[in-house]
Amino acid sequence: MEKSNLSNLMIRIQKNRDEMAFSEIFDFFAPKVNAYFIQNKIKFESSEELTQEVLSTVWVKSNLYDSTKSALSTWIFTIARNKKIDFFRKNSKINFQEEDIREFLYQDREVDPIEGNEAKKQIERINNELDEQQKIMIKMNFFENKSHKKIADELEIPLGTVKSRLRHILTKMQEFLR
Amino acid sequence: MNGTVVKNQLIFDFASGILGPAKSLFASTYLQLNSNASKISSTFENMLGENLMDNENIHPKNLTYSDCINSENIKSASNLKDPVTSFFGNLNNLDWKQVYKGFKEYTASIDDKDELKLIKMDPGVSVPLHSHGGKEYILVLEGSFCDEYGEYSKGDIQINDQRIKHTPIASKDTGCVCLSITEKDVIFFGKYGSFLNLFTFIKSFFKQK
Numbered sequence: 001m002e003k004s005n006l007s008n009l010m011i012r013i014q015k016n017r018d019e020m021a022f023s024e025i026f027d028f029f030a031p032k033v034n035a036y037f038i039q040n041k042i043k044f045e046s047s048e049e050l051t052q053e054v055l056s057t058v059w060v061k062s063n064l065y066d067s068t069k070s071a072l073s074t075w076i077f078t079i080a081r082n083k084k085i086d087f088f089r090k091n092s093k094i095n096f097q098e099e100d101i102r103e104f105l106y107q108d109r110e111v112d113p114i115e116g117n118e119a120k121k122q123i124e125r126i127n128n129e130l131d132e133q134q135k136i137m138i139k140m141n142f143f144e145n146k147s148h149k150k151i152a153d154e155l156e157i158p159l160g161t162v163k164s165r166l167r168h169i170l171t172k173m174q175e176f177l178r
Numbered sequence: 179m180n181g182t183v184v185k186n187q188l189i190f191d192f193a194s195g196i197l198g199p200a201k202s203l204f205a206s207t208y209l210q211l212n213s214n215a216s217k218i219s220s221t222f223e224n225m226l227g228e229n230l231m232d233n234e235n236i237h238p239k240n241l242t243y244s245d246c247i248n249s250e251n252i253k254s255a256s257n258l259k260d261p262v263t264s265f266f267g268n269l270n271n272l273d274w275k276q277v278y279k280g281f282k283e284y285t286a287s288i289d290d291k292d293e294l295k296l297i298k299m300d301p302g303v304s305v306p307l308h309s310h311g312g313k314e315y316i317l318v319l320e321g322s323f324c325d326e327y328g329e330y331s332k333g334d335i336q337i338n339d340q341r342i343k344h345t346p347i348a349s350k351d352t353g354c355v356c357l358s359i360t361e362k363d364v365i366f367f368g369k370y371g372s373f374l375n376l377f378t379f380i381k382s383f384f385k386q387k
Contacts, residue, residue, distance in 0.1 A: 019243075051241060057252050059246055073227040076230065077226050101265070104261070
């Protein structure tokens with residue numbers, strides 16, 4: 001699905017509480033969010049519960065989403081990531097406070113608007129500069145949070161090579177993110 | 179040590195969601211106060227968002243969109259406050275412990291391997307030369323301080339490890355309030371060094387309860 005399509009669906013939810021628009025967003029993101037939890041070593045039953053929480057949050061808190069600040073996929077990623085953090089932690093008192101803190105951060109913090117600006121150019125530049133394997137390694141390391149050992153096994157390259165390549169990628173990203 | 183690399187590592191780890199509660203609160207505050215850090219994290223989160231966009235599909239078995247519309251588990255946003263206020267409340271009402279004259283600290287009760295502390299230094303007060311057993315992260319919340327390596331003001335972060343010995347001095351005009359993370363206890367040098375080390379050593383016994 002096109003990104004602009006997703007934004008339009010989101011606007012229909014924000015303005016009219018449009019359930020059909022939500023069902024399309026659900027169909028597109030629920031399997032991807034569910035896969036994210038499974039990639040992060042969460043068992044299927046729990047992953048499904050967490051996916052429900054993420055998509056419910058999208059529905060209930062739709063007004064928090066600001067299309068000038070981030071792509072919809074980024075907003076949904078941060079919700080899923082936060083549910084993952086809460087899932088792996090036991091102290092619910094902190095989790096409750098943290099949820100408020102994260103929402104505050106999303107609304108308050110200073111971010112360049114995403115369209116036609118520096119941030120978008122940066123992302124394009126990073127995407128152009130990194131080769132396929134480097135992109136896969138970023139995904140495995142930061143999105144799926146796999147250990148270096150696991151990355152080595154899956155890509156069938158030595159552990160030392162994984163470590164040095166990741167270090168190289170990070171150095172490269174430092175240059176882009178200045 | 180290259181400070182920028184460690185700072186960005188903190189931002190990337192925050193974006194990936196792998197920090198413990200102490201560092202997570204620390205990083206949130208950093209992103210709130212430092213617009214450059216906030217931009218880096220937003221760019222990185224957008225990259226991870228694209229990973230989600232292109233992610234494989236594993237369909238939930240028993241979940242429909244109407245389950246999500248009718249779910250009652252999600253409360254709508256309550257009153258949102260900045261990280262430090264929502265965690266510590268009003269800093270003036272905290273039960274600050276005086277470590278020595280002009281230097282106070284408040285340790286957060288947080289269940290984590292890293293220790294999260296607030297530090298308050300009166301104008302012109304200095305910390306005796308010391309280094310660190312593990313890494314120490316310092317974020318300036320108010321005022322400023324300087325040491326052998328530079329000046330740090332609101333939103334600046336300093337990361338120290340074993341190799342760094344320094345003597346921070348709070349600004350003569352404003353003093354400073356900082357948020358700090360310590361991975362392990364600091365090691366003091368100089369005149370009062372052995373005394374302060376003994377103090378930290380004894381203190382660690384009380385912490386184990």
